[in-house]
Amino acid sequence: MITIETRTEELLCHVEDRVAGITLNKPNKKNALGDVLTPALRRTLLVVEADDRVGAVMITGAGDAFCSGGDVSGMGGSSSAPKSVEDRIDELTRKQETLTLRLHELEKITIAALPGAAAGAGLSIALACDLRVVSSRAFVTTAFKNVGLSGDYGASWFLPRLIGLAKAKELFYTADRVGAEEGLRLGLFNQIFPEETFREEAFAYTRNIANGPTATLGLMKKNLHAGMDQQLGASLRLEAEHLISNIGADEAKEAISAFMDKRQPKFHKD
Numbered sequence: 001m002i003t004i005e006t007r008t009e010e011l012l013c014h015v016e017d018r019v020a021g022i023t024l025n026k027p028n029k030k031n032a033l034g035d036v037l038t039p040a041l042r043r044t045l046l047v048v049e050a051d052d053r054v055g056a057v058m059i060t061g062a063g064d065a066f067c068s069g070g071d072v073s074g075m076g077g078s079s080s081a082p083k084s085v086e087d088r089i090d091e092l093t094r095k096q097e098t099l100t101l102r103l104h105e106l107e108k109i110t111i112a113a114l115p116g117a118a119a120g121a122g123l124s125i126a127l128a129c130d131l132r133v134v135s136s137r138a139f140v141t142t143a144f145k146n147v148g149l150s151g152d153y154g155a156s157w158f159l160p161r162l163i164g165l166a167k168a169k170e171l172f173y174t175a176d177r178v179g180a181e182e183g184l185r186l187g188l189f190n191q192i193f194p195e196e197t198f199r200e201e202a203f204a205y206t207r208n209i210a211n212g213p214t215a216t217l218g219l220m221k222k223n224l225h226a227g228m229d230q231q232l233g234a235s236l237r238l239e240a241e242h243l244i245s246n247i248g249a250d251e252a253k254e255a256i257s258a259f260m261d262k263r264q265p266k267f268h269k270d
Contacts, residue, residue: 004047011040012062013048018055018210018268019203020048020108027063032071033121042098049106055210055268057106058202059129060113069120069143092152100128100154104225107218109209113202115195119143124153127162130221133191133205134180135198140188145175161228162188213251213267 004013004020012023022044024031031037048054061067083091103110103125112118112126114134120143126132142159144151151172159168163186171178183189193201209217219242227235246252251267258265 002053004044004051006040006044008036008040010034010037011044013044015048015051015053016203017207018053019206020051020054020057021203021206022048022057022059023062024060024067025062027061027065029071030065030068030117031061031063031122032068034071038095038099042102045099045102045106049108054108055212055214056109056111056206058111058113058206059125060199060202061115063115064137065116066112066114066118066138067122067125068117069122072147096153100124100158103128104154104158107221108214109217109221111202111206111209113199113206114138114140114189115198117141120147120151121153121155124151124155124158127158128154131190132183132188133193133202134183134189135195136180136192137195138183139177139179140183141175141177142172143175144172162186211268213255213265215249216246216251219246 002015004015006013010024010026012021012025014021022041024037024041026032026034026037045057048057109131110129112129112132114126114132116135116138118126118138118140120141123140123142126140142151142155144155156168156172159171163171167186170176178186178188180189180192184192191205193205223235223239223242226238230238254267255265
């Protein structure tokens, strides 16, 4: 296991079996985002994206929660000089772009592993990941209504794409909790694992992806993301460009060789 320096105990990162495990580590505050944890997460995403030892990224939370969103105790006041409305909008936009937009566009496959609750901006982080696996006791809630805020970090963009606009509106307007089974039915979650073995099974799930053909998976991700917002013809062109670019690459050669030899492909050296 390799430790990645995050410069704070509020965020932990280790690489094992090509999985970069990132842990939000403020269990006493349900891993709430704040002025130390959140910048560390932004930096760490860049580090693991550039690390060739990493095939996939798993983000989880310490203790019994994933992330409760922004630290409400730090909202509503600031000791710094007042900023204009436009400056505050620009600042929040930059913060969002360097967290959930960065996470959404990360070249590596990302998995949110929810041991428990994800709320508000914590839900947005989970939604920004490619896949979501949850403990049987996990639940999510938009929660923005409960603190009198309209929402941020992309929840209003991600959620309708996953579960449809009408259901997304309901979850925003009511802040109802969505449990593991309902989330799986809605397509919000990909897998449910028992609470007792959740961390081990979430890691194994991520490890399977992390040891796949990393570059090829990255191209698949680009195809799928682009396909959400473009015409079929444009997607066909992009698929052709990506397939031709990697058809003679090492990953494709190894996959074909393994198929011919009737063995499992080995895409990465130990």
